[in-house]
């Protein structure tokens with residue numbers, strides 16, 4: 001296994017590694033179909049490669065004097081946008097090696113802190129704690145329709161294998177139930193470490 005800088009020829013491998021790593025986590029729905037390129041901002045983009053296959057990925061975006069994105073700390077930060085290891089290769093120190101390599105590269109920069117967002121996945125959060133991250137803030141993701149467009153709905157029956165849904169004031173509801181159902185999902189926990 002080797003850790004190298006990201007090369008565009010590995011984009012498909014990057015995407016597959018990410019989607020598989022997230023598959024059984026609370027981030028499962030966060031699927032990328034092309035690799036984020038961060039608008040020319042300074043980055044650290046690393047790959048773990050074994051037998052020419054991408055088995056681990058890490059992306060960090062670095063603040064500059066002009067662009068500082070953290071709202072939790074003052075100064076120049078790096079945002080750990082993704083660190084993920086292919087499920088068949090987890091628990092072998094690859095995540096740690098990716099992170100160590102990024103830390104080494106950060107030594108050449110004026111970056112003062114690293115920030116990341118995570119959810120309630122204990123294995124990932126244990127990993128982040130092991131790396132030295134501390135929980136600074138807990139917040140909630142609320143899934144919903146656009147502000148003021150949400151209305152309560154009444155299920156009237158079934159027609160053509162679809163639920164007949166009306167808004168509470170008797171108007172036909174053209175949204176899919178799936179979308180309306182989003183309003184009623186439990187709040188998902190988001191953590192900022």
Ligand SMILES: CC(C)(COP(=O)(O)OP(=O)(O)OC[C@H]1O[C@@H](n2cnc3c(N)ncnc32)[C@H](O)[C@@H]1OP(=O)(O)O)[C@@H](O)C(=O)NCCC(=O)NCCS
Nearest residue numbers: 021025084085090091092093094095096123124126127130
């Ligand atoms: C989190 C992740 C990047 C860790 O990579 P990894 O290569 O499996 O981790 P490592 O083998 O380098 O482990 C380093 C340390 O992290 C901790 N750790 C890693 N996996 C863990 C797990 N499943 N449970 C508890 N602790 C874990 C351990 O302390 C471990 O050190 P140790 O082996 O000395 O005990 C990887 O498991 C992953 O991609 N998971 C899916 C992504 C994810 O859950 N994302 C959530 C959204 S942020």
